[in-house]
Amino acid sequence: MAQWAENFGNTFYKCFIKEDRYKLLLSGIGVTIKVSLLAVVIGIIIGMIIAICNLSKHKLLKIIGGIYTDVIRGTPSVTQLMIIYFVIFASVHLDKWIIAAIAFGINSGAYVSEIIRAGIMSIDKGQTEAGRSLGLNAYQTMSRIVIPQAIKNIFPALCNEFIVLIKETAIVGYVGLMDIQKAGDFIKSATFIAFMPLIGTAVIYYVLIKILTLILNRIEAVLRKADAR
């Protein structure tokens, strides 16, 4: 037992303390959070736009929305990330992490748009009819009657999408960004130890997502409070 503990201590030291390797992981956490946050914002904006396209009666908009969702869902996110980084933004001088966030935002937008669409469609048609029969136009009915009710319904699905998104960002190493995953991988190569850095990486992701889940649950409880009537 003492032997094992000593071994563990040694490996831990080699992987995380020696040569300040923990700093790699810390800056990796920063990269993961930066990329995820910006990607969430971009994803929600794109998601709303695509959802409006998909729900509209306008043929061209419908086709655009359809193609967008279809292409994004039909290709791997690594491929999308690499195309956006090495092809589309090849000659644009933006910070790496911003380009990565744009790529993940474009990807997430397709899924968010489906969540929003489902949320809006879950509101009874009678609500729209009641709004329109009072003389509200389509936009007023959407913004004052349908969307406020839809937001509460889609919140859990959106939270789930954000969590998936954070984990998806673990592929940013492909375009040379040092996030949590890449930092763990780097330590593995430098120390020839696989167990400690990889388990460490997993623990960091787990804790990050646990914290986020707790925060989102709080927000949901506040949203639901108005229902306790």
Add this chain to the structure above:
Amino acid sequence: MIKVKNLHKTFENLEVLRGIDEHIEKGEVVVVIGPSGSGKSTFLRCLNLLEDVTAGEIYVDDEMINDPKVNVNRIRQKMGMVFQQFNLFPHLTIMENITLAPVLLKKMTKEDAIKRGRELLARVNLAEKENAYPAQLSGGQKQRVAIARALAMDPEIMLFDEPTSALDPEMVGEVLDVMKDLAKSGMTMVIVTHEMGFAREVATRVLFIDQGVVMESGTPEEVFGNPQNERTKNFLSKVL
């Protein structure tokens, strides 16, 4: 006030309305009866364009409202609609349900709308519920709020689509009382209902619709007391 000429409505392959001609005068209380699937609800929904019209013309105050150039929202402000399923907005309080449209459409300031809302709630005997949410009300109360909400836009015409069909029997009376009161005040009303007693008491005219056409039209005494059409006789023998 409302003129309907040769109104047709087709869903996919199903011809629901097959040429309706009607003339509804100001102050009339027209009760529309008929078997289920006869097209009476569709007729009512066409009047404020919740269904688009397949063919024919609808005039309100001599303006053809199913002309694509007409601003539907402006026309609908003249017509209040009450639904079978109430369709109150669950995320808003009773007062907010009532004031939303008048304030948003700039018919009234918020203060005036609240004042008017209180009057209307008093009129439907729900003065104490202004801060409640729809989920806290009974069916009958919800429907009375829905009537108040429609009245808040000061409509010239009120349309009722089976307003008591989703209610428990003991709540039907309170809603019908509000409607009777409204009829007495001179409001022009078109009501689709299965409440024959109410029709007999309140209607100035009864329309019997079946198979997408008006089979018979007349005063309640004429239609209920001495129906001319075989189908009307048949229908009334089942429901009376």
